[in-house]
Amino acid sequence: METQGPHEEESKERTILFQMPESFRQSLIEENRFYLEQAKKKLLSQFDNMEQEADQAGERWLESRSAYFDHDRHDPNDFLEKAYDESIEYYRLLSEVRDQTRLSLLAGMFHEWDKKLRGWLVKEIGYWHPGEHITQKVWSVSFDDIGAFLDCMSLASQSSSYLKRLSAFRYVINVYKHGDGLSFAALKANHQEFLRNALSEYIPMNIDWLDHTDLVVSDEHLDELSLAITVFWESIPKDVYDDSITTIPPWFAKAQAKDNKDA
Numbered sequence: 001m002e003t004q005g006p007h008e009e010e011s012k013e014r015t016i017l018f019q020m021p022e023s024f025r026q027s028l029i030e031e032n033r034f035y036l037e038q039a040k041k042k043l044l045s046q047f048d049n050m051e052q053e054a055d056q057a058g059e060r061w062l063e064s065r066s067a068y069f070d071h072d073r074h075d076p077n078d079f080l081e082k083a084y085d086e087s088i089e090y091y092r093l094l095s096e097v098r099d100q101t102r103l104s105l106l107a108g109m110f111h112e113w114d115k116k117l118r119g120w121l122v123k124e125i126g127y128w129h130p131g132e133h134i135t136q137k138v139w140s141v142s143f144d145d146i147g148a149f150l151d152c153m154s155l156a157s158q159s160s161s162y163l164k165r166l167s168a169f170r171y172v173i174n175v176y177k178h179g180d181g182l183s184f185a186a187l188k189a190n191h192q193e194f195l196r197n198a199l200s201e202y203i204p205m206n207i208d209w210l211d212h213t214d215l216v217v218s219d220e221h222l223d224e225l226s227l228a229i230t231v232f233w234e235s236i237p238k239d240v241y242d243d244s245i246t247t248i249p250p251w252f253a254k255a256q257a258k259d260n261k262d263a
Contacts, residue, residue, distance in 0.1 A: 014243055017153065137255040171187050175212050
């Protein structure tokens with residue numbers, strides 16, 4: 001009796017194209033959970049007392065200037081006002097560090113998911129079509145191309161809420177990395193929850209005034225991305241057979257043809 005490969009069954013009528021072992025699925029989910037948990041504990045927790053730290057910065061400024069205070073020449077209120085300004089500026093700068101830390105953590109979480117996904121796809125495809133062109137393409141095509149491939153392969157639906165949300169987060173990360181551009185236009189049009197309006201308390205938001213420096217994410221957004229990644233991995237079928245595939249994306253077909261030609 002012939003030994004079956006990892007993606008073959010006794011029946012010659014069906015071939016498994018993709019397998020998601022439960023142990024691997026759970027390890028992916030746990031790695032994502034651990035990343036966010038430790039990021040909150042080790043990094044974001046340092047911003048829990050920003051107001052207190054800002055007040056202390058103002059007090060330090062007063063102490064550093066106390067030796068220069070002259071009751072006959074100086075108004076104490078001027079010094080107090082300057083100390084207050086120092087505390088406000090300290091809070092503003094610390095807020096920027098916090099916001100950049102959140103964006104960096106968000107990008108790290110998303111990129112890790114993206115790399116895990118593409119690596120898994122390359123590994124699974126390699127069982128039934130080993131080829132350099134396919135491998136290069138899987139690693140280089142856009143998020144939308146990968147989404148279309150997942151849909152064609154019955155791995156994930158492009159219309160699913162979790163994949164749509166992951167798509168929104170990729171725009172956030174592109175803006176974080178590259179600034180204004182098509183991704184920022186997409187955020188302005190469809191995902192304004194990621195844009196900060198500094199004047200929102202006084203006048204309604206006018207998105208035409210905003211640019212990439214108004215990008216902001218919250219702790220809730222980090223939780224949301226983590227949940228979308230978890231749901232994504234949970235939703236991948238355990239087995240996907242060749243008879244469930246009705247079409248393949250053009251980029252995949254072209255790369256496959258090049259590999260077959262080189263074989």
